[in-house]
Amino acid sequence: xxxxxxxxxxxxFADFDAVKDVSIDVADGEFLAVLGPxxxxxxxxxxxxxxxxxxxxxxxxxxxxxxxxxxxxxxxERRRVGIVFxxxxxxxxxxxxxxxxxxxxxxxxxxxxxxxxxEDALALVNLQGLGERRPANLSGGQRQRVALxxxxxxxxxxxxxxxxxxxxxxxxRASMEDEFAAFHERTGTTIVYITHDQTEAxxxxxxxxxxxxxxxxxxxxxRDLYHEPANEMVASxxxxxxxxxxxxxxxxxxGHCKVRVLGSELVVRCRPGERPRAGAKICCRSADIEISADxxxxxxxxxxxxxxxxxxxxxxxxxAGPDLILHFEQPDPVVLENGAQARLRIKSGWLIPAAGTAx
Amino acid sequence: MPTRIRESRGQEMVLTAAAAVxxxxxxxxxxxxxxxxxVAPGGILSTAAVxxxxxxxxxxxxxxxxxxxxxxxxxxxxxxxxxxxxxxSLTDIRCRSALVLCYVMPLMIAPxxxxxxxxxLFGPASPFLKLFGAAPPLGTKNPLxxxxxxxxxxxxxxxxxxxxxxxxxxRKLPRELVEAARAGGANWFTVLATIVLPxxxxxxMAAAALAFVSCVxxxxxxxxxxxxxxxxxxxxxxxxxxxxxxxxxxGETAFLSVLIGMIAMAGILAQEVMSRRRDYRISSTSxxxxxxxxxxxxxxxxxxxxxxxxxxxxxxxxxxxxxSLVPGYGIALTAKTATLDxxxxxxxxxxxxxxxxxxxxxxxxxxxxxxVIVAVPVGYLIAWGKQRWVRLLNLSVELPYALPGxxxxxxxxxxxxxxxxxTGIQLYNTVWIILYAYLARFLVLALRxxxxxxHQIDRALEEAAQVAGAxxxxxMRTIIFPLVAPAAVAGGLLIFMTALSELTVSALLxxxxxxxxxxxxxxxxxGGDSNxxxxxxxxxxxxxxxxxxxxxxxxxxxxxxxxxxxx
Numbered sequence: 001x002x003x004x005x006x007x008x009x010x011x012x013f014a015d016f017d018a019v020k021d022v023s024i025d026v027a028d029g030e031f032l033a034v035l036g037p038x039x040x041x042x043x044x045x046x047x048x049x050x051x052x053x054x055x056x057x058x059x060x061x062x063x064x065x066x067x068x069x070x071x072x073x074x075x076x077e078r079r080r081v082g083i084v085f086x087x088x089x090x091x092x093x094x095x096x097x098x099x100x101x102x103x104x105x106x107x108x109x110x111x112x113x114x115x116x117x118x119e120d121a122l123a124l125v126n127l128q129g130l131g132e133r134r135p136a137n138l139s140g141g142q143r144q145r146v147a148l149x150x151x152x153x154x155x156x157x158x159x160x161x162x163x164x165x166x167x168x169x170x171x172x173r174a175s176m177e178d179e180f181a182a183f184h185e186r187t188g189t190t191i192v193y194i195t196h197d198q199t200e201a202x203x204x205x206x207x208x209x210x211x212x213x214x215x216x217x218x219x220x221x222x223r224d225l226y227h228e229p230a231n232e233m234v235a236s237x238x239x240x241x242x243x244x245x246x247x248x249x250x251x252x253x254x255g256h257c258k259v260r261v262l263g264s265e266l267v268v269r270c271r272p273g274e275r276p277r278a279g280a281k282i283c284c285r286s287a288d289i290e291i292s293a294d295x296x297x298x299x300x301x302x303x304x305x306x307x308x309x310x311x312x313x314x315x316x317x318x319x320a321g322p323d324l325i326l327h328f329e330q331p332d333p334v335v336l337e338n339g340a341q342a343r344l345r346i347k348s349g350w351l352i353p354a355a356g357t358a359x
Numbered sequence: 360m361p362t363r364i365r366e367s368r369g370q371e372m373v374l375t376a377a378a379a380v381x382x383x384x385x386x387x388x389x390x391x392x393x394x395x396x397x398v399a400p401g402g403i404l405s406t407a408a409v410x411x412x413x414x415x416x417x418x419x420x421x422x423x424x425x426x427x428x429x430x431x432x433x434x435x436x437x438x439x440x441x442x443x444x445x446x447x448s449l450t451d452i453r454c455r456s457a458l459v460l461c462y463v464m465p466l467m468i469a470p471x472x473x474x475x476x477x478x479x480l481f482g483p484a485s486p487f488l489k490l491f492g493a494a495p496p497l498g499t500k501n502p503l504x505x506x507x508x509x510x511x512x513x514x515x516x517x518x519x520x521x522x523x524x525x526x527x528x529x530r531k532l533p534r535e536l537v538e539a540a541r542a543g544g545a546n547w548f549t550v551l552a553t554i555v556l557p558x559x560x561x562x563x564m565a566a567a568a569l570a571f572v573s574c575v576x577x578x579x580x581x582x583x584x585x586x587x588x589x590x591x592x593x594x595x596x597x598x599x600x601x602x603x604x605x606x607x608x609x610g611e612t613a614f615l616s617v618l619i620g621m622i623a624m625a626g627i628l629a630q631e632v633m634s635r636r637r638d639y640r641i642s643s644t645s646x647x648x649x650x651x652x653x654x655x656x657x658x659x660x661x662x663x664x665x666x667x668x669x670x671x672x673x674x675x676x677x678x679x680x681x682x683s684l685v686p687g688y689g690i691a692l693t694a695k696t697a698t699l700d701x702x703x704x705x706x707x708x709x710x711x712x713x714x715x716x717x718x719x720x721x722x723x724x725x726x727x728x729x730x731v732i733v734a735v736p737v738g739y740l741i742a743w744g745k746q747r748w749v750r751l752l753n754l755s756v757e758l759p760y761a762l763p764g765x766x767x768x769x770x771x772x773x774x775x776x777x778x779x780x781x782t783g784i785q786l787y788n789t790v791w792i793i794l795y796a797y798l799a800r801f802l803v804l805a806l807r808x809x810x811x812x813x814h815q816i817d818r819a820l821e822e823a824a825q826v827a828g829a830x831x832x833x834x835m836r837t838i839i840f841p842l843v844a845p846a847a848v849a850g851g852l853l854i855f856m857t858a859l860s861e862l863t864v865s866a867l868l869x870x871x872x873x874x875x876x877x878x879x880x881x882x883x884x885x886g887g888d889s890n891x892x893x894x895x896x897x898x899x900x901x902x903x904x905x906x907x908x909x910x911x912x913x914x915x916x917x918x919x920x921x922x923x924x925x926x
Binding site: 050052075076077078079080081082083085086087089090091092093102103106107150151154156 | 817819820822823824825826827828829830833837838841842
């Protein structure tokens with residue numbers, strides 16, 4: 001187990017920066033998820049940590065040892081990291097036990113000790129007795145567990161997960177998620193978990209690093225990421241946040257300030273020290289929107305109402321901004337229909353900090 | 360940290376250096392030596408060799424002949440290969456795999472064996488024609504001893520080559536393109552002419568270029584068919600010059616071999632230019648088109664296909680077997696005259712022949728074994744390596760095989776005519792010079808399947824071993840070799856089959872004591888002992904077929920297209 005530090009890490013391919021100036025400090029035993037849309041650089045980041053790619057500039061330290069900087073790079077075989085690959089990467093020509101025991105054999109460990117360790121690892125992932133099977137004869141979930149056992153048998157200082165659930169069907173996913181959480185709890189290993197699935201990241205991680213176009217855009221606890229996105233990208237990426245232009249009317253006072261949105265005033269949460277400004281953005285969630293019961297709020301048109309069982313997803317465009325689409329759910333009984341006029345109200349929101357302010 | 364870094368990259372450096380040394384020795388050195396002989400024989404810049412070559416009328420005649428049979432053979436191969444590929448790929452013809460197997464088979468048979476088989480079939484001594492009393496009277500000229508005979512056999516030999524490439528192209532043809540045209544009201548022939556064939560232009564062009572290079576460089580067919588008619592092409596001209604003049608004429612033949620190389624290159628360049636003129640890229644991938652229903656024409660087309668198989672495969676081999684059973688030239692085969700004496704003679708009694716079997720077997724095994732050992736690490740560097748210059752290695756390994764065999768043979772002669780500097784080891788006039796040439800020429804046959812094997816393996820399998828702490832050599836041994844072994848070994852078996860009855864290279868490099876099967880077969884035929892030549896051919900063809908069967912056992916573990924005869 002070890003702490004992982006990325007210090008201003010940049011990786012360029014020709015003239016394209018796949019990872020740009022990323023600094024993350026992962027505490028010993030922490031579960032960090034790296035989340036982002038495809039092409040955001042998260043896989044490159046994993047390959048940099050594992051040592052398959054060399055950094056262009058910056059430094060990577062594992063447990064205090066420098067493993068990569070612009071001067072050179074320690075080979076992956078000497079980093080003592082474990083990886084669970086997206087497609088498991090089990091060697092088809094070896095049995096399950098041989099797969100798991102491979103790193104012990106490479107390290108020339110005593111055979112009896114190695115056999116015992118393999119047995120223990122198999123037991124840990126509930127695969128007792130399957131040691132002689134070939135990977136081809138296992139189910140998807142079982143292969144995933146063999147991959148887990150294989151990376152844990154060497155007691156790595158750091159475990160990297162590369163979208164490990166992407167190839168599993170939905171219902172296996174949930175159970176594997178539980179399995180990963182239990183794995184983390186049992187071993188206490190530092191984990192870096194790459195994914196594009198935010199519910200997965202939210203469910204598992206202590207902290208989430210959101211990446212976009214090679215940059216780290218926010219590093220925060222799942223709750224904070226949802227409630228206090230640092231910029232527009234995070235706000236709209238996480239849970240389909242709705243972005244609205246707002247004028248900040250008052251300065252921050254105990255974490256709140258008054259803003260004007262779509263012609264009506266409301267109080268939103270904000271960072272300490274916010275001052276009145278024009279052209280700001282607020283992020284609100286569909287749960288923050290409701291049908292106005294009184295004169296407050298704004299008028300508009302229901303563009304589409306899609307009944308989804310128990311509730312309808314309403315797409316609404318306000319009169320003050322006909323190009324905008326606000327979406328929210330109306331539980332049964334659904335009264336809004338296509339083309340209906342309605343008056344909505346925003347209960348709450350989050351004032352996105354001005355660009356350039358530190359998070 | 361710096362020491363740790365150096366340690367972890369050390370093995371890769373060793374591997375890269377070793378691969379580079381092998382490839383420089385086998386691929387670049389002979390080519391450079393050949394170029395030096397033309398530009399600066401004896402170390403002094405001179406155009407004397409070129410001028411002498413250009414002055415000789417024999418050069419021009421042989422060049423003209425080479426172009427005639429090269430282009431003729433290519434046209435025939437492209438027409439027949441494409442036709443068969445279209446019929447097999449796009450129609451609902453039956454027994455497809457069997458057809459493909461039989462049609463591709465001639466490719467696995469050495470050209471001189473094909474030549475011999477056809478000669479036996481149509482000559483005045485033909486035991487086959489004698490069966491019906493249809494043989495021409497003894498002393499008549501065999502109709503195959505002619506330009507058209509050479510073109511016909513080149514077409515038969517390389518039609519399957521075109522077939523394989525065009526068929527691979529047709530398999531990638533998305534069915535939407537065909538269906539869109541059908542929906543637009545085009546009938547099947549219109550679709551074929553306006554959609555399918557135009558889209559296949561790159562495949563057909565590439566196939567034509569390959570067939571042209573093969574036809575131009577072919578030695579066996581013009582040697583068996585052309586030399587008796589005194590119709591010389593460049594490879595046979597080189598052979599005759601060397602056979603008559605020895606090392607003294609090496610400079611002259613070096614020029615001729617470069618000339619062949621240039622003609623072959625011109626063919627490849629022409630293909631490049633033609634393919635770039637329009638955009639033929641197919642962007643989508645999808646299932647292949649539904650086969651066209653031939654309906655009442657199906658029996659006719661099928662009968663035609665099998666007739667073709669009988670003509671190009673069954674009859675010639677049958678003729679060969681008949682000849683091998685006849686006790687002497689011109690004797691009719693009956694239950695009484697049939698004998699296995701020829702087999703006893705070539706296998707056990709004739710010194711050179713038995714030696715040839717021994718030599719060819721161990722040369723082929725050594726070449727195949729070596730190629731497999733080299734192909735795995737070199738393939739690793741080419742397929743997965745990060746250095747760009749490694750791709751140059753790939754190109755230079757292709758060169759000795761892409762260029763006609765005589766080119767490499769002459770280059771090897773030049774390289775080893777004198778003892779190797781510093782060591783004093785003499786390869787000239789020994790069997791080792793043949794082994795060297797085989798290694799250089801056939802390495803690519805194992806490398807290509809190995810590289811496609813690498814492309815099918817998920818790189819993560821290696822990376823998983825790397826994070827498990829395994830160094831490069833350990834990974835090679837425990838992970839990489841077991842995974843690419845089927846592809847590499849299949850390549851090795853292809854090498855064995857090709858090298859076993861090889862003639863082009865060994866005809867120029869052999870010496871007394873280092874005869875190969877091809878060489879002895881050739882000298883039997885030249886000496887009029889067709890029966891013995893046929894017998895040796897039957898033995899090698901039988902060995903080849905047996906090996907094909909064995910190789911088939913590997914098929915489930917191989918990438919598509921590694922075994923040419925598998926559909």
